[in-house]
Amino acid sequence: MDSFNTTVAGSDPKSQIMNQIRQEAAMHNARQLIEKINEHCFERCIPKPGTSISRGEESCFSSCMEKYMSSWNAISRQYVQRIQKEQAAQEAGGFGGI
């Protein structure tokens, strides 16, 4: 991943803790994304659940999944850009954003 790969995990307590925190944060983030994708795409792609998932539903799901991830990335870009802008304005003496 990054520079901490040089130290073997478990050798020093500091990097051990850092790695654990990183892992759990990534896990939490991924779990949340999956949960949201399932929620949205189930609603969109399977309006009337049949006895099995049809081909059409399956392809809808894969587009929906990809689309949700694209959306996540677009929102992420825009949001980070926006908070950076507001932070800069705040530092320049503008009114406090968030």
Added chain:
Amino acid sequence: MDALNSANLPDIAGMPDRDKQELQQFIKNETQKSNIQQSIHSLTDMCFRKCITAKPSSGKLDKYEEPCMQNCVDRFMDANNLILKQLEAMRTA
């Protein structure tokens, strides 16, 4: 979470002060990162509902959806600021 309570808990007490400080800063940064990610999750949830109305047939955002997503974020932030301003005005009134 519970993994932190396991028996192989690293020895924090015996850690050099410099490491403790670094760890503290690291946790602060990670917490901030996690808060931002949380906001992105809830924004995506909201904006997906608003901007993606058709049955998904492609994985990419089309030329209407992409700007809608961007506007969705910006208008949400505007609304947020508007409320703060309004509250501030109420407080000083």
